[in-house]
Amino acid sequence: MSTISFTLKPDPSSSSTATAGRLGTLLVTRPDGAQLDLETPNFLASTSRGAVPHLSRDHVLASSSTRGLHVTYDSLCVLEQSPPLPPLYPSERPMHDFLAYPPSKHILSLSLRDTDDTRTAPTNGNDFVNVWTARGVRRTVPKPFHDDVVKCHVDILEAISDIPTTAPPYSQRRLEKSVERTSGWLADLLRRHRPEEGSTPGILVNMVGGTSVQARKAFALALQETLDGRKLVDDLLGVSFDLAHLRTILDAAGPTIVVEEDIIEKVQTADSVVLVEEHTVVQPTLDIVEASTAAAEDAEDGSPSTLIASTSTRQPDTSTRHPLVPYLDASLHSIPPSKLRVARSTRSPHDVLLLIRDTGIDLFDARWVQDAASVGVALTFVFPAPSDLPPSSDVGINLYDAAYAYDHQPLTSLPCDCIACAPLPPSAIPHTTSSPSDALPRTEPDAAYRRSYIHHLLRTHEMSAHALLAAHNLSVLERFFASIRHHLLSSEFGEEVERFVRTYDGRMKLLEQARSDWKDVDLARGKGRLAREKVKMAEAEG
């Protein structure tokens, strides 16, 4: 039996820190005594169909950044299989071994759906959720899903939740149903698979409630309900937050502005609404939302803009507080601080730093760094931010750019142990027993891969570019989190976060350009290009 635990590290300083961040340890102990730990704050690498994108198994093994992995059931093509395949794999840890991630090296976390997939689907029911898979929408029923996944012996399991699949906004009734169903399904899971003495899987629950503070608090309270003498929350390893879902709701709600509390009345009676500049981070506090929504409805032009004011008493710095914090805080209201806090669908290092500082999130996903690798971006940001960078500097470099054709430097001048910057000297498989081998032992370390080479690979549509960048970006992220942990309890942490947020471009404009460059090369060299070339030639001749 493997066990899993999350423990907070005591804060040595006597005064309460200025931030909500905390240090912790997520520890998995295997039956043979081997231990796997993730010091938090930290991340889980994302997977697609069970693979870490672009990384073959030997590269996963060579990377120290893939210790924690998150798998989504929907992309395993499981939902089309009858019976589902992974639980049938003949081993004691079926999911680990089916996906070929040795239990001695990897902590495996699993949830049903990929939070980054915000496509709408038919609405969920009392006994099922609808999930997008490679072959379309599939219905998933909680009981068999939970039973199958428990058989797979993953280390962390996020219970199925009722995240509305239709387009926002969501009515109060819909959010109430979400609260009832999610807590009901969780109770059912715990009733049948109560984790004994910290045995795996550690259970997470997705904190539902949309952008309704009321609903979110109600859900947190629902977790205080008891089941066989124990509160639901007591049997949880932790809680998780689907940030993509929150952003979807907020985006649909229309533009927001921030005003000081004492001029709210003036704004409510104004004839028009003024929008702040696009890049200002706003902090909605929903105690005011109902009143300001009513005011907006009264507005002459009938535009759906919402007036928001900040009334929160905990304001490290109102100009950079993460916009989703009020919702997360509402959910954490009655959750013991010792529970692991997981955020999914972060989009930037800014997200990570602000969520640590403002809400004390412990575990993050890595999808955005992996996606950057998929479009040719090598991340270069460091924390604390260097003092010599101009404001809004890019977080990385877009290697599609022509400037890199002649740049023969490695990806970074800082120490990096990824396979791109410090390639592993190979140990050649022997193919003969009686005739001589032609293996050649290394006398020197292999040189780091150059930017010009990766630029060339990107421009010629070669996949190895993404393998090198994926490994590198995960390594950058690993160093980022190590540095966060190092500075977290210092009194300068808050300042350093501020400085980082000013120094680097949180909107990641770099990625937009890279995505466009990727698309150009794919059109020229990717699937279907022969047909496109023929058309082009015919047009040129005709």
Next chain:
Amino acid sequence: MQFEVLARCNTTRARVSRMVLAHGPTMLPTFMPVATQAAIKGLTSQQTEALGVSLILNNTYHLNLRPGINILDQVGGAHAFQGWNRNLLTDSGGFQLVSLSAFTQITEEGALFKSPFDGRMTMLTPEESISIQHAIGADIIMQLDDVVSSLTVGPRVEEAMWRSVRWLDRCIAHHQASGKTATQNLFAIVQGGLDPDLRDKCVNEMIKRKDGVAGFAVGGLSGGEAKDVFWRIIAQCAEKLPADRPRYSMGVGFAEDLLVCVALGIDMADCVFPTRTARFGVALTRNGPLNLKLQRHSRDFAIIEEGCPCPTCTAPISRALLHHQATHETAAAHAITQHNIVFQARLMGGARDAIMNQTFPDYLKTFFRQYFGKQGYPQWCVDALRSVGVDLLEGDSAQIPVVEGDHPNWEYA
């Protein structure tokens, strides 16, 4: 180059030899994976070397276009550019004359290409091809030959053959004047289409230039000609080409092609097949190719091939997982590519061992029995191996059917 024959098969014309180049030794016979644009698709150089590969192929035409000579000069050559520390062979660009023939005009001076990427015109002369290969820095460089499709008939074939001889002379002259003959080794390429008479003339002419070249290749094949014709041309050329130079059959190939060529006296071969088919989800095994995309593999927890030492099979990654990921995840393309390269390398390594132990005829029979036993032996393989003293139909194999036609092994739904 140092080239030493270590053993000869008492039955066939196979031999084991060691070739030592500027980037280390390569045992022959060997299969060279193709890294067209300075990368084995999906793999890093360290991954390729870890599979037990010591010699790969880059393409001159492509590298000349991208990244171009300036960049290669700045970094010190293609080895440094792609991080490959072992032996490198460059094809001269001759094959592109055929594959991109819609865009090509050939004269005595050279070949005028119109790039399909950007419409630019590039003139490739024998001297220019050698110069580019000098900048690339490959350990083995190929002459620029006038290649015609193997299905071409008529006077064009003979014209191309004689022009290849003249271009060889120009390549030799340019190479020797460069001072790079100590580190870069020039190979000649025998042309002549499918005409034994033209082939014979070409071999004779090129042998006269023996002192100017380090090895000989047989080109102009693997273009869709019947396998029965293919093996006879290989046999004819290999028989006459000098024993003290490596012999390279270009564009080969499938497992059966490789073993037949080795039996006929070939030492080196290259082909995109194993790596390309991997990306489409097909894994090569001793029992034939597995089309992992087929439904029948969707629930198979077995690895691709028992006993395979590749990173994929030793992980172990199951056929079922590869079925779900192949053609959807680049990681699966890499996994099957690694397996297929190891399959080819094991095939040749096993041949080397067998030749040294004088068990090569048995090796051939065992392989063919396992690979083709169910569907029947291709007639051309039976004929080719019989010509060098190996009877595939001997003993227990007598009842295995023999099938006409080229019949590569494949897995269908």
